Amino acid sequence: MKKKRQKENIVKNLIRSRLNGLFFMVFVLFSILILRLGFVQIIKGEAYSAQAKETDVTTVSYSVPRGRIYDTNKKLVVYNIPEKAIVxxxxxxxxxxxxxxxxxxxxxxxxMTDREINKVTDRDLKDIWLLAHNNGTDLITKKEEKLHKQEKLNDKDLYQLKLNRITESELQAMDKNLAAIYRKLSSAVALTPTMIKNENVTEEEYAKVSENLENLPGVDVSTDWKRGRTYGETFWNMLGEVTSADEGLPADKVEYYTSKGYELNDRVGKSYIEELYDGVLQGQKEKVETVTDTNGNVVSTETVSEGKSGKDIVLTIDIEFQAQVEKIIQEELISAIQKPHTDTLDTAFVVAMEPKTGRILAMSGNVFDRQSREFTDFTPGTFTYAFEQGSVVKGATVLTGYQTGIRDFGEIELDEVMRFKGSPKTFSSYLVMNRINDLEALERSSNVYMWKTAIEIMGGKYIPNGTLNINPQKIETIRYYFNQFGLGIPTKIGFDNETAGIKGTNTSTYFQIAIGQLDTYTPMQVAQYITTIANGGYRMKPQLVKEIREPNKNGDEPGNLIDEIEPMVLNQVDMSEEMLKRVQQGFWLVTHGPKGTARGYFKGEPYNAAGKTGTSESYKNGVKTWNLSFAGYAPFNNPEIAIAVIVPNAYRDGYAQPHSAANIISQRVFRAYFDLKEKGQQTTK
Structure with missing residues (x-):
């Protein structure tokens, strides 16, 4: 009995010992688990939380209405047209x-539209065919499958074999409308609304999609927009364009826009005013945060930032005046090409500015196609194309002569035929004028007076039949003073493709810079130059936008003023007030003097203009031609408008001038401006 009890005690002790051991192991495991949980929650908690957020939270931006564009008189020029859309x-x-x-x-x-269907490629069709036919497994032989398993053919090899074996007839039988829709769906970014169709959506299409949303997961009806223009083609090129929903960010500027927070499919201005002021017109997009679970299912959505429509801008352009300027150019080009020896003529440019502010009132370039008998807008050419502008620059030459001490008021020079040793070529003005002073040189447009001035500035002195002995480096002195007026340097209008013109490099003809026959200048540069003379020596930045305003949701007029863009003085010329007034007087004689080269066009006009005519040699397609130009302002005593006009390649060389298109265009542009003012259609800018 005693032995039996001893045995039972031993068993009990053994069980107790094993239970204690088991409890200890459980305790240790729980301790490890608690420590691990503490490590995960406390030490790694922030990192895992951030990782979870990065993985499962997506922020999507929704576009807002783009800002509208008005002319200087608050007339609506560019607006948004709502369009039905399927997203x-x-x-x-x-x-x-x-x-x-x-x-x-x-x-x-x-x-889908023809444009979308035409984007479908054979590769698109083949991919859809494979998807619809069990991924094309029937196109692969057993031998090829075996080689694939042996890794002698890779996935890419099999895919290419499948593509090659889809027949032309099978492709022809495919539904391209289906392919166009699939192409849209497959290119959409996860959780981001993408336009399937936003052009020409019919009422029936819109209604049917709306009725079947339950069977169309992810599809919805919405409203998109496109830009509309009140004045049709007037000023259309400079207004610029906006990318389509398909284009998104321009390919060459993706890095720039994404660095500023744009999404790849954002619609942005892609040219001129729409691009230059995109940051203003774009508005502030609505941002929605979408939370998804590990399977990609949407758990919740929350608007984290309310959207705000783009701001409106008010141009300096008077759209009615702009339309008249374009009409004048076209009518005078048609008239001029009826004259003989004008087969090289097809283009004209006009820039009109406020001399005191630099605000552009109108700017236009038009090209006439003789085959189609149609005009093409080429307004950007006013600052992207440079020409030999001719005698319009002679005011800058005279002023440079004054400033360098080479010329003085009333100084007499002999206008004669100039001959240089070793050169059979002679140089002269249109007419030999004999002894003339500075005012007469401007009034009658003496080339000789200007050439002699330039030669002396460059350290030489004209001697009949002598050597042209100048210091070529000193041409930079002339260019330095020309630059002060905007000739030969960017005007700062704001567009990346502006050109500063081309500098002539033939030292034997350096003196030709004095008559606008060496370096080339854009119409915008000449407009800046003439405004600088007109306003008393201040080079103004050309300005296309004068106000930024809040959008007005209740009407077509702009809302409250946010910012007024003040005129900007780029520099003041070195010349004195007396020097500038002297040249201004010379310009008045050009249009009113007894021998003024433009008196026939402006002497009897009520607006009292002053200015300078120009003619210069040029070439087109290997043919020597002549450019015609005019730069002027009015009224003379208190200038409101300054204009620059150039008609390149106006007629062939070797013929008497058959027309005066530049002068006539200038006359008509001045008349249009003051007629509109008298009728009360222009506001104070």
Missing amino acids: YTPPKYPQPGELLELAKKLTTILV
């Missing part, structure tokens, strides 16, 4: 098969 927001992990099924449903409702 698709894909899930986190869209599957190709699901997209194809959705495309099949949509193809029974939507007819």
Whole structure:
């Protein structure tokens, strides 16, 4: 009995010992688990939380209405036209098969535009064919499958074999409308609304999609917009364009825009005013945060930033005046090309500015196609194309002569035929004028007076039949003073493609810079030059926008003023007030003096203009031609408008001037401006 009890005690002790051991192991395991949880929650908690947020939270931006554009008189020029749209927001992990099924449903409702269908490539069709035919497994032989398993053919090899074996007839039988829709669906970014169709959506299409949303996962109806223009083609090129929903960010500027927070599919201004002021017109997009679970299902959405429509801008352009300027150019080009020896003529440019502010009132370039008998707008050419401008620059030459001490008021020079040793070529003014002073040189447009001035500035002295002995480096002195007026340097209008012109490099003809026959200048540079003389020596930045305003949701007029863009003085010329007034007087004689080269066009006009005519040699397609130009301002005593006009390649060399298109255009532009002012159609700028 005693032995039996001893045995039972031993068993009990053994069980107790094993239980204690088990409890200890459980304690240790729980301790390890608690420590691990503490490490995860406390030490790594922030990192895992951030990782979870990065993985499962997506922020999507929704576009807002773009700002409108008005002319200087608050007339609506560019606005948004609402358009019905069908949009698709894909899930986190869209599957190709699901997209194809959705495309099949949509193809029974939507007819894509020809433009979208034409984007479908054979490769697109082949990919869809494979998707619809069990990924093309029947196109691969057993031998090829075996080689694939042996890794003698890779996935890319098999894919290419499948593509090659899809027949032309199979491709021809495919539905391109379906392919166009699938192409749109498959290119959509996860959780980001993408336009499937936003052009020419019919009422029937819109209604059918709306009625079938339950069967079209991710698809919805919405409203998009396109830019509309009140005045049709007037000023259309300079207003610029906006990218389409397909284009998104311009390919060459993706890095620039994404660095500023834009999305790849954002619509932005892609040229001129729409691009230059995109940051103002774009508005502030609505941002929505979408939370998804590990399977990509949407858990919740929250608006984290309310959208705000783009701001409106008010141009300096008077759209009515602009339309008249364009009409004048076209009518005078048509008239001029009826004259003999004008087969090289097809283009004209006009820039009109406020001398005191630099605000552009109108700017236009037009090219006439003799075959189609149609005009093409080429307004950007006013600052992207440079020409030999001719005698319009002689005011800068005279002023440079004064400033360098080479010339004085009333100084007499002999206008004669100039001959240089060793050169059979002679140089002269249009007419030999004999002894003339500075005012007469401007009034009658003496080339000789200007040439002799330039030669002396460059350290030489004209001697009949002598050697042209100048210091070529000193041409930079002339260019330095020309630059002060804007000739030969960017005007700062604000566009990247502005040209500063081309500098002549033939030292034997350096003196030709004095008559605008060496370096080339843009119409915008000449406009800046003439405004600088007109306003008493201040080079103004050319300005196209004068105000930024809040959008007005209740009407077509702009809202409250946010910012007024003040005129900007780029520099003041070195010349004294007396020097500038002397040249101004010379310019008045050009249009009113007894021998003024433009008196026949301006002497009897009520607006009392002053200015300078120009004619210069040029070439087009290997043919020597003549450019015609005019630069002037009015009224003389208190200038309101300054203009620069150039008609390149106006007629062939060797013929008497058959027309005066530049002078006539200038006369008509001045008349149009003051007629509109008298009728009360212009406001104070």
